Amino acid sequence: MRIGLLTEGGYPYVGGDAGLWCDRLVRGLGQHEFDVYALSRTERQEDQGWVRLPPQVGRVRTAPLWAAHDDGVVYGRRTRRRFAEAYGELLAAVCGEPRAAGAEAPGDPEDSVGAEADRFASALYGLAELARDEGGLAGALRSETAMRVLERACRAPGAPRTARTARVPDLLTVAAHIERTLRPLSLDWYEDDALGSADLCHAAAGGAAALPGLLARHFLGVPLLVTEYGVQLRAHYLAAATLEEAPAVRALLAAFHGRLATEVYRAAAIVTPGNTHARRWQERCGADRAKLRTVHPGMEAARFADVGEGVRGSRCADPGALVWVGRVEPSKDLISLLHAFAEVRRAEPDTRLRIVGAPAEDPEAATYLTHCKALAAQLFPDEAEGVHAVGDNPVSFEEIGGPEIPSLADAYACGALVVLSSVVEGFPVSLVEAMFCGRATVSTDVGAVVEVIGGTGLVVPPRNPRALAEACVALLRDPERRERLGAAARARALELFTVEQNITAFHGIYLEIVSHSPVRRVVVDDEGEPLPFGVPAEAHVPGRWTVTRFMTERRPRRAEGAPVRATVPPPASAAVFAGEGA
Structure with missing residues (x-):
């Protein structure tokens, strides 16, 4: 089948959100054809270019959300x-x-x-x-x-x-x-040779990304699948809380995005949240529970196999070290983590904390990192000198790629216990990575943490340094319990959070949606004859499974070596069945 993949600020751009997930999905479903319809957010994103696209991507059409072009249309x-x-x-x-x-x-x-x-x-x-x-x-x-x-x-x-x-x-x-949000309404994507040629539109997010799917459904009858690993409405609320806008602006935009989210969920054939936390948001916005299918994000488990299976873990692990891995930003609440670690040091004086973060790319993150380093120096004044290095200092701030931590897997391998201290979290990627590595974890109860952990780690309230410290001390003093929890966590991650389970789930959802959608297109060869064996059995079922209106598409001869595309010629009795059972 042909899938119209709809993105906003994501795939196929190098710096796009959720680009890795989309790329894995497209590459994993090589039996289907993909046309990508991408909305870019910034000029810099467009200048960075695209990722290397697999052969099953037939075409890519892009449109900017960051620039308002004069269409030259004058209304009477x-x-x-x-x-x-x-x-x-x-x-x-x-x-x-x-x-x-x-x-x-x-x-x-x-x-x-x-x-x-x-x-x-x-x-x-x-x-x-x-x-x-x-x-x-x-x-x-x-x-x-x-x-x-x-x-x-x-x-x-x-x-x-x-x-x-x-x-x-x-x-x-x-x-x-x-x-800006409604710019997709003016695009020329809603024709038979564009989104009209798709069997299914798959929006990789809600909001503006799903708008082309709404219009393809409205104008052309193409079914819509919406995937949200981060609920767009929730993201808007969180972003609005940090902006110095007037209450009227925040209220009006919140109402607008709420109405748009409701329509996206109503029109979608199926909505796939990435976790129960996102699912609850969608239900509160009016999503029909019968349409919801939770599909956890797929992550690459192979690169953590050596650590998880003990090939490198026994050599690299420091039984007296806590490890934090992620992007350094205020929502990760490293301030509470540092205060909690001060209490851990009073109970276990030999414990160290290794904060492994990605390089700060924006001024806010750099400022927050500087503040955290200053707090670490204040909390541990006797050891403040050289606090940024790894050694006898209790706190170290490191980046992946150095001699001590050459890879992401080594970051999780360098300690006995992985800590997550966030106050805001969607799907906790770093937590799943720690589970792949077979590490016991202590996490705050935010977002989808409890759902992901499933009893294989300790969970404490957010912004509670004392509770965080007590949980860490309990596991530091019980190595056998740490080992049991780590093994259970790895087994759970391999069962629920791999790329393979994600791809398998979406393949089944694609077939489910298309099998319940009307036959809209007739594909014929270059001589005008319908291609045989292209009608699924469901096309003959009376009622909404078939329609009387068909669109004919002439299919050119396939070049040697080119992939074969499934086709759908009309049933001979389509008009008869379309009138029955309606």
């Missing part, structure tokens, strides 16, 4: 009125503005929520149809008309109090953000 009076009506309905649904006089207002609060979701979806697709008819929305979304519509929605009776306090600068910020 009637078209401007049409835009104002659709955009006004969308913003009214965001603001919770009451419907016009005479419109039915459901009495049940749940019905009201559903009605507002339908209102948002109807307006969104109305804007998409306008963009398709007129050639784009970019200019309209940045126009004075759009600003007037936004201000009217914020000032309307029934709008939230925070929205009514929005000033002109706030409205400009909100309008710019909505325009």
Whole structure:
């Protein structure tokens, strides 16, 4: 089958989010063809180029989210009125503005929520149809008309109090953000020779990445699969909390992204969260529980095999060392870890802490690392000199690639106990890597930690240095327990979190979605004859499995050595079956 893989700021860019997961998925499903539709976030990301693509990637189409291009489209009076009506309905649904006089207002609060979701979806697709008819929305979304519509929605009776306090600068910020998010509506991807040729759209994230999938479903009937390893709405909330924006801006954008997330979950055939924590977020946003399939991220276990199986572990492990591995940033709460380690040292004076972090790439991370080093020097004043080196100093700050830690596996092998001290975490990658290495762990109860650990490590409350210290001391004093927990953790990781299980799960989901989707396309050879044996048995089942409308695609002769693509000619009795059981 042909998969339209939809990404935002990810694959196939070298510096993209979740690029490694997408690459493993595409390479692991070599029996399928992939067309990649990528939205880039920054000019720097585009300049860095793409990763090396496997042969099953047929084509790549990209569009920037970081630059607003003038589409040159000038709306007439009637078209401007049409835009104002659709955009006004969308913003009214965001603001919770009451419907016009005479419109039915459901009495049940749940019905009201559903009605507002339908209102948002109807307006969104109305804007998409306008963009398709007129050639784009970019200019309209940045126009004075759009600003007037936004201000009217914020000032309307029934709008939230925070929205009514929005000033002109706030409205400009909100309008710019909505325009950026809705840029995919103006793309030319929604034709038969683009997303219309896909059997399935797979969005590697929610939000803007899933918008092309929504429109492919709306215009072309292509089913949509949405995968979220980090819930986009949650990420937006966390990012908004760190920005110095007015309350009106935060409230309006939160409502907008909430409505968009609800529509993405409603339209998707299946939604695959990466863990139960993400699944709960999706259910709270309106995702149908019957559509949810938890698929844990797949990670490469082979590079940790030597440590996990004891080939290098017995030589490298320091029974008196705690190890922390990850990106140094405030959400990892190394401050609490250092305070906890001070208590560990009072109970076990020979213990050392090795903080192994990736090189700081942004000023905030560099500043936080400097602060952590200063705190370490303050907590251990007698040993402050040379605190950055490995030796007799109780705390060391190291990077992978040096003589002591040449690889990531060696980072986990250099200590007896791995610690995770985060206050915010999605899927804890470093924790799974430690489990592959057969290491006992002490972690804070955030994100998907409890789900990942599953009883094979100790879990303590976040921001509680004393609890973290007590758990570390308990395992440091009991090597047999550490060994039992490490062996159980490795067995669990190999069962649930490998690349192979991830690929197998998505292969089955692809088949499930396509088998329940209507036959939309007829593929014929260069002589116009349908290719034989291309109709799945499910295409003959009455009801929603078949449709009367077919799209014909002429297939050229396959070049020698080229991969064979599965095809779907129409059943002879398609029109008959389409009318039965409806």
